[in-house]
Amino acid sequence: MHGLEFDIAHFLAGGMVVLSFLLLYQDRVYALLNIFALHSLVLALAVGWQAYIQEAHHLYVTAGIALLFKAIVIPMALRRIVRQLGIHRTLEVVGGVGRDMLAGAALVALAIMVMLPVTAGADALAREDLAFALAVLLLGLLLMVNRHNAISLVIGFMSLENGLVLAAAGARGMPLAVEISVAFSVLIALIVIGVFLFRIRERFDSVDMQAMDSFRESRRK
């Protein structure tokens, strides 16, 4: 009886997983930022849809925060940082795209196999949402692990946070305090990261994390 409602929720959450895959193989900074903005936009839609079908009005706030900050403000701010630092070059992909895609597919399978049996008691909507959320979370983790540059790390972390917001929205009636704090924490995180990017630039003349790694190796003998 909830046919359409369920399908749309499913479609939006699934869309986030697909976009997470897209994030995995981007090799240009601006493209990465655009896809992330899209990722956040779909998150806002997914959360908004959950707010509508759960009749949980506070979720609209969460959706609004996601739309405003993650889909608009943060990508624009990062774009600005990238332009100022002059690092709009290509991002190297460690280990190749094919391997990442396979690993990503395996992680999605893992997420579904872990979540679906465990949540057998919960309603179908929450189950699907959580499985997708875990998939987005794991894909974000993969992005963070497999990249050496700071921008990819930041995007990976924020896409992971998007997965968390999706999970929080899927859990019926979860109190507002948490969602606001999630959004808020991302904001703080951005400030911290922004500050970091500038300082790292100051010290290393690049945002390539490999520079830091080599520094560390030489220090630890």
Next chain:
Amino acid sequence: MSVLGGLAMAVLLLVPAGAGLALVALSSYRLGARLNVGAALASFLAALLLIWARPEANLYLRVDDFNIYLIVLNNLVSFTTSVFSASYIAHELETGKLTPAYLRFYHATYQALLFAMNLALLANNIGLLWVAIELATLITVLMVGLYRTPAALEAAWKYFILGSLGIALALFGTILVYLAAQPVMGQGLPAMAWDRLLAHAKQFDPALLNLAFVFLLLGYGTKAGLVPLHAWLPDAHAEGPTPISAVLSGLLLNVALYAVLRFKMLMSANPGALAPGPLMVGLGLLSLAFAGLMLYRRGDIKRLFAYSSIEHMGIIAFAFGMGGPLANFAGLLHMTMHSLTKSAIFFAVGHISQVKGTQRISTIRGLTASHPALGWGLVAGVVAIAGMPPFGVFMSEFLVVSSTFARQPLLALPLVLGLLLAFGTLLWRVHGLAFGVPDNAPAAPVKASVWPMWVHLGLVLLAGIWLPGPLVAWFHHVAVLLG
């Protein structure tokens, strides 16, 4: 009674928050350091007041038998650390490593961290607990990067990435706990209040709870520095200002472990759920063995003691994983002893690296001859942390080992091996640092404040010789509560 308790609780949260804001505005560093000490003292007194006057629990905050001792410990150590920090920071300013503008920032973040840790300990709501620990993580990231050297930035960056990952996993676990509670307790805030959760934990879906605990253990375990999620810890300790190393090791690791224990209690209350013990025992032993091995080849004095913190977190996780009244008792005692001893060691190490102008172990020799107070303080601290009698750490480690022998002799073997390994390495290291002929390199004069160190070591010694009856009775009570 409870009005007074409510007041004390308000002081614990509002004074650090207010002092933090005031310190941002205060440009004189001398005044800033004084305000920092004063605010920490006020929080400590309020924490003491909470022992007698306990406020009613509500949906957000709660004081019970378990967290009260951590609250007192937390505020005691942050008070003594603020005293140590005042003299430490004054020296950093003289040598030009820090500027007054950074100090303003430093003092404000110190109070903000105190606020976040008090909030985490007082929280009754698992969402609030998460928010507080996240806040504490972000603040410590900023503090670790304070010196702005490449090494400090790298340490802060690594800590930030790993810490946020841990925090993210913990949030997922928290959402799963809510999801397990929601069918039983209905929607809304009560389904996130820890005491209500505990009362209903029997009826939760065990499978969901299991999955939640795995995420929570990994998430908060990262913050507690358990191997294999420890990579941030040595760097963060070595590169940040030493008062922060003392607070990180002595307090923040405890707070993270406290969060794990809260969820462990939920797990134990559900008969169908996986026993959380073996997971914690495994991680604990792994941390102990790994840190024991890593201690051997450290060249940096702060890094050395950071690995020692990993080792002790391993011992504590092991003790709580074993469970039962005796092991829990040992775990609680060890948490206290480790906090006091490790922060005392960092007080000594902070001044030592200032007088010597280096953190490299190989260039520091003969401290007991050149700087008797600091040198002997370090020796006493290391003897205590290595687990030799008559200090309190010996007693708690002895209790862990003996209770393990009684129940699982096979597990006691790696435990004892790890302890001996760490013991030998630490004593060998301190021998080189403290004795021998001091080099004649000109030492920078330092106005060291040594009494915070002696107070801590005195308390640890006292606990090793004589624990007051009411304290023992109370530890027993909590140990039974922990299951």
